[in-house]
Amino acid sequence: MQNFINRFFFILPASPKQLVILVILFVLMSVLEAFGIGMIGPFLNLASNPDLVKESEFVASVYAGLNLTEASQGIALLGLFIIGLFTVKSFLNWQIKTYVFGFCLKVRGKLCEKLIQEYLSVPYTFHLSKDSASVIQCIIIYTQSFALDILMPILNSAANLMIIIALSGLLLLTSKLVVIVLIFLFVPLIVILNAFKDKIKYWGKRVSYADESIIRIVNHSLGGIKETKVIGCYDFFEEQLSYQSREYIEAGTLLLSFQIVPRILVEAILIVFLVGITSTMILLGQDIDGLIPVLSIFALSSIRLLPAISNLSKDMSKLRSMTYVLERLSQDLREIETLKNSEGLNRTVVTEVSQLAADKFQHHDFNNQIIFEGVTYQYPGCELPAISDVSLSINKGESIAFIGQSGAGKTTLVDIMLGLLIPQGGDIKIDDISIYNNLRSWQNMIGYIPQSIFLMADTIERNIAFGVADDLIDQKRLQQALEMAQLMDLVKELPDGINTMVGERGVRLSGGQRQRIGIARALYHERDILVLDEATSALDNETESLVTESIKSLSGIKTMIMIAHRLTTIQHCDRLYVMEKGRIVRSGTYNEIVLGNIQS
Numbered sequence: 001m002q003n004f005i006n007r008f009f010f011i012l013p014a015s016p017k018q019l020v021i022l023v024i025l026f027v028l029m030s031v032l033e034a035f036g037i038g039m040i041g042p043f044l045n046l047a048s049n050p051d052l053v054k055e056s057e058f059v060a061s062v063y064a065g066l067n068l069t070e071a072s073q074g075i076a077l078l079g080l081f082i083i084g085l086f087t088v089k090s091f092l093n094w095q096i097k098t099y100v101f102g103f104c105l106k107v108r109g110k111l112c113e114k115l116i117q118e119y120l121s122v123p124y125t126f127h128l129s130k131d132s133a134s135v136i137q138c139i140i141i142y143t144q145s146f147a148l149d150i151l152m153p154i155l156n157s158a159a160n161l162m163i164i165i166a167l168s169g170l171l172l173l174t175s176k177l178v179v180i181v182l183i184f185l186f187v188p189l190i191v192i193l194n195a196f197k198d199k200i201k202y203w204g205k206r207v208s209y210a211d212e213s214i215i216r217i218v219n220h221s222l223g224g225i226k227e228t229k230v231i232g233c234y235d236f237f238e239e240q241l242s243y244q245s246r247e248y249i250e251a252g253t254l255l256l257s258f259q260i261v262p263r264i265l266v267e268a269i270l271i272v273f274l275v276g277i278t279s280t281m282i283l284l285g286q287d288i289d290g291l292i293p294v295l296s297i298f299a300l301s302s303i304r305l306l307p308a309i310s311n312l313s314k315d316m317s318k319l320r321s322m323t324y325v326l327e328r329l330s331q332d333l334r335e336i337e338t339l340k341n342s343e344g345l346n347r348t349v350v351t352e353v354s355q356l357a358a359d360k361f362q363h364h365d366f367n368n369q370i371i372f373e374g375v376t377y378q379y380p381g382c383e384l385p386a387i388s389d390v391s392l393s394i395n396k397g398e399s400i401a402f403i404g405q406s407g408a409g410k411t412t413l414v415d416i417m418l419g420l421l422i423p424q425g426g427d428i429k430i431d432d433i434s435i436y437n438n439l440r441s442w443q444n445m446i447g448y449i450p451q452s453i454f455l456m457a458d459t460i461e462r463n464i465a466f467g468v469a470d471d472l473i474d475q476k477r478l479q480q481a482l483e484m485a486q487l488m489d490l491v492k493e494l495p496d497g498i499n500t501m502v503g504e505r506g507v508r509l510s511g512g513q514r515q516r517i518g519i520a521r522a523l524y525h526e527r528d529i530l531v532l533d534e535a536t537s538a539l540d541n542e543t544e545s546l547v548t549e550s551i552k553s554l555s556g557i558k559t560m561i562m563i564a565h566r567l568t569t570i571q572h573c574d575r576l577y578v579m580e581k582g583r584i585v586r587s588g589t590y591n592e593i594v595l596g597n598i599q600s
């Protein structure tokens with residue numbers, strides 16, 4: 001319980017004060033509710049026996065004060081008062097419910113924003129150990145569950161609890177018998193809810209896990225649609241999906257069916273009590289006249305009390321079934337917090353996404369050199385470092401390349417350079433200032449062209465200007481980037497030109513065209529340093545030499561750091577570094593390293 005509350009407030013992207021305001025509103029509602037119901041008893045009593053007016057001093061003084069002559073006038077006035085009270089209560093109820101819906105949906109929106117911000121700003125290593133299905137599930141499904149299946153039931157429970165307390169108070173005033181009734185109502189409920197406590201959590205976990213697995217299976221089958229079709233492994237995915245869907249149905253049905261048990265039970269107990277007590281009194285020959293007002297108030301209150309109790313218990317079991325959702329959300333948020341703190345322990349790494357906009361155009365000047373000083377990096381959970389004690393320097397305007405066999409550590413070194421992986425040892429300095437003083441600013445100087453380009457299902461223009469709003473896209477720069485990346489011919493051929501949609505992950509383009517869009521993207525952003533990770537590997541020979549020519553023409557203007565398997569593409573580089581098992585084992589010019597017949 002304590003865990004549940006702690007996690008809830010840890011995740012809640014709103015001030016607890018807002019919850020207090022809601023609770024106060026609920027108290028107001030419940031008081032009005034109890035007062036309204038409480039008024040019905042005297043009203044019915046007066047209506048059936050108008051002579052009572054004369055018997056009560058208080059009522060007589062009210063009659064005198066309001067100048068009422070007939071008993072019926074007062075009764076009608078009381079009726080009007082009750083109608084007014086219920087109208088105000090119903091309107092208030094509607095307004096409060098509307099506010100609660102708005103509040104819950106706002107919390108969902110804020111939580112989505114908070115999560116995407118955290119997932120984007122968390123150190124890259126977090127994503128190396130997470131699969132996208134679970135991240136998508138957290139952002140889309142669990143935020144909705146948090147708002148609608150946790151926050152809403154908590155607020156509804158608070159409201160129902162207030163109503164139960166207020167109406168129980170009213171019943172207690174009417175008769176002590178009610179205490180026995182309440183015990184009758186609550187004890188079996190509490191016993192049942194407690195007995196099934198762990199089961200409910202387990203079913204909830206199974207439902208959430210099945211949900212997550214369904215997203216993962218859809219991701220895998222459609223994400224690799226070409227392979228799925230060619231290999232013909234539909235059955236494999238269909239079977240996996242049908243297993244998870246059976247899990248979902250089984251656990252979900254148990255969960256939903258259990259949630260209505262309390263309601264059924266409360267109804268049964270109530271009927272047994274009302275009919276039972278009346279029948280017993282009659283059988284025992286007791287005078288039940290005195291009991292009728294009590295029973296009628298009780299029956300009336302029950303109209304409201306019954307749904308309040310059953311909804312409260314339904315919400316309680318719903319909350320239990322959502323324990324897993326709270327665990328998952330808080331687990332990710334805490335992991336992100338720990339990762340950020342642990343990477344921040346060694347150096348002040350400024351990577352916050354919120355700073356992105358502020359820093360966007362605030363490039364630090366790069367005038368002289370990038371220096372690597374004994375850089376060492378070990379992947380989490382690995383025994384040996386992937387990069388060991390790498391030291392080198394790159395002058396502004398130079399082009400350098402890393403070569404080496406597969407697994408030598410080239411991509412890891414590039415990821416360190418990009419600021420995605422933070423080394424445990426050593427430092428990288430630009431003009432004698434550590435890049436970790438302001439990583440964002442360093443990243444703003446880099447254009448990156450990876451081995452496989454990520455394309456959005458959007459237009460060529462938006463894919464090149466990636467991350468820039470339409471009205472801020474610089475058309476001149478866009479044209480230059482298209483020309484340098486050898487994309488002009490393609491764009492001219494397309495009926496919609498740069499507004500052509502490229503399809504999901506660029507499926508409507510060839511591999512080479514996708515790669516050139518990636519190159520155009522890096523060029524559009526006019527960064528001082530270009531990092532190319534096998535950037536021309538997907539191009540045919542002719543296009544590769546054209547693109548390489550374009551890249552070469554940037555020699556001396558941009559500082560270029562390349563990884564290449566095809567050595568022809570790095571002929572123009574000033575220096576080559578040969579990597580082996582995470583270390584730089586040799587360096588020199590193309591002539592020295594390649595033509596000197598030293599194997600890469």
Ligand SMILES: Nc1ncnc2c1ncn2[C@@H]1O[C@H](COP(=O)(O)OP(=O)(O)OP(=O)(O)O)[C@@H](O)[C@H]1O
Nearest residue numbers: 128379382386404405406407408409410411412413
């Ligand atoms: N996320 C990871 N977690 C653990 N180890 C990793 C991870 N990524 C890479 N490695 C390991 O680090 C080492 C260097 O890998 P890296 O990808 O940098 O090599 P590479 O030279 O770029 O290879 P290739 O030319 O095949 O791309 C390899 O032994 C690899 O298994």
